[in-house]
Amino acid sequence: MAVAAVDHDLFVELGRQLRVDAIRAADFAGSGHPTSSMSAADLMAVLLARHLRYDFEASRNPANDHLIFSKGHASPLLYAMYVAAGAVSPEELRWYRSSGSRLQGHPTPALPWVDAATGALGQGLGIGAGIALAGQRLDHRDFHVWVLCGDGELAEGSMWEAFEHAGYERLHNLIAIIDVNRLGQRGPTRHGWDTAAYARRIGAFGWHTIEIDGHDVDQIDAAYAEAKDSNLPTAILARTRKGKGVREVENAEGAHGKPVPDAEEAVAELGGPGSVRVEVASPEYEAPRHPDLHSLSIPTYERDGRKVATRTAFGQALAMLGHARSDLVVLDADVSDSTRTSYFAREHPDRFFECYIAEQQMTATAVGMSVRGWLPFAATFAAFWSRAFDFVxxxxxxxxxxxxxGSHAGVSIGPDGPSQMGLEDLAAFRALWRSTVLYPCDANQTVHLTAAMAEHSGIRYLRTTREDLPVLYGPEETFSVGGSKVLRRSDADDVTIVAAGITVHEALRAADVLADSGIRARVVDLYSIKPVDVATLRAAAADTGRIVTVEDHWPQGGLGDAVLDAFTGATAMPAVIKLGVLALPGSATPTEQLQHAGIDADSVVEAAQELMAV
Incomplete structure (x- = not known):
């Protein structure tokens, strides 16, 4: 359908206004990315004025479209759109990138219309695919997901994980708008303005592709209409000019990431400030979905001498959680037989998502599903979370x-060798803002902590073990996030051994050996690595004055450092020895691995004796 002259003029004028406001915002801040915003201004003008269906006064309306700026540095353009939609006042642009402003340098959900934080390039399309997948397979709603991408970020491998994932799932409600402006940060991109090169590659992943002039509003409008009618995900490859509309910076190298040299002159060149306000089409309001919640009946394990791997208990608990919570979804990266998410997959196949060996896309999909109000559990080997860490x-x-x-953690997995051993995961997840890190040592503890994860917020990480382990705790025991369990204790303890996961069992054996030699050892199962049980640790330090920490992890950033952090600000410090994996492991049996790493019971005994000799 041809664009009416009045609409054509509106699109053009709105595009100019978006450029002006992007320039002004960056000028107020003295920093920012106006030229990256200016190249995509016409693309966003047409989207906002005609094709986006969004109720800015009801941002949680499940019928709303989703708009994600994968090229998050173009935030001045996004905020200019909010001004044009009447959601943000023009005066608020003055506080762009200022302390306390919600208009941050890159978008975050500090603004109610932003679904996910972006700015680390290569992530927005994957998140958009997760939202689109939730729409098709979980919510069964007909909204569209629009993702603005930069051509520079198409060099990121995660983008191609997203293209493959969306093509395989035939996510027809996902539309990628690729701003092919030819210039990255330091110079030209790999393919420049060769949109056909991008189209061949993206089309090979099962996408519908459309190549257009990204400054021709009639072509843009037609492309959006075509995309919405497609039965495949669509990539609109728009040839644009960075800094469009201002001669001094248009298609100029060296202008990235800085305000235009003379904002007043640039605004005048664009025709001066605009006052266009757009009535964005709103979908009819639909009530949010409320999950069905039922009482949870978790698996229980008896202390009858049998052994159960914590990964197995995790999988069985997850399957039971799926019966208690209809909002729980599970994602895996082709290792569900090992992580034991296969238990959930068998009982709840409609809420299990196989992401194949693409950990970045698995994480992005989980984020997208959380945007739609689902509670995602995602699992892979502990070692492979490093691949997806930036997404987390x-x-x-x-x-x-x-x-x-994260399953298969530490050297205790045995002969597979170091490439499969998660030895950095505790440190990585502890470092995240508002994270929770849990490391159970037996089956009953695992199922309780798995259930507890569902009740907390933020990033929650559970570390599980490959090996079958003795059941230490009875089914009646409870475990709180931030807590610990004291397994051995007397009023005359000489030393405290702090362990978690598989090393709890080594610590108990060490305590028995030490007792035979007249040394009384307190044993603390520090299953909550973050938050850590400061009170219990400080009490143990006050009582014994000596602490040995032992962990199946590098000594940096894991359990030992969590224990040391508990004494920050304390008036007295205990004597501490940290035992962790010091040498690069090879292949060996689990028992040999613990011995070689110096984290077995004998090593704990030696460390305790060393402290006693001081």
């Missing part, structure tokens, strides 16, 4: 609620 980091910045599990 950005999820924490955006306040996403994710429950993550």
């Amino acid at each position: 980091r950005m999820a924490s910045i955006g306040g996403a609620d994710l429950c993550l599990a």
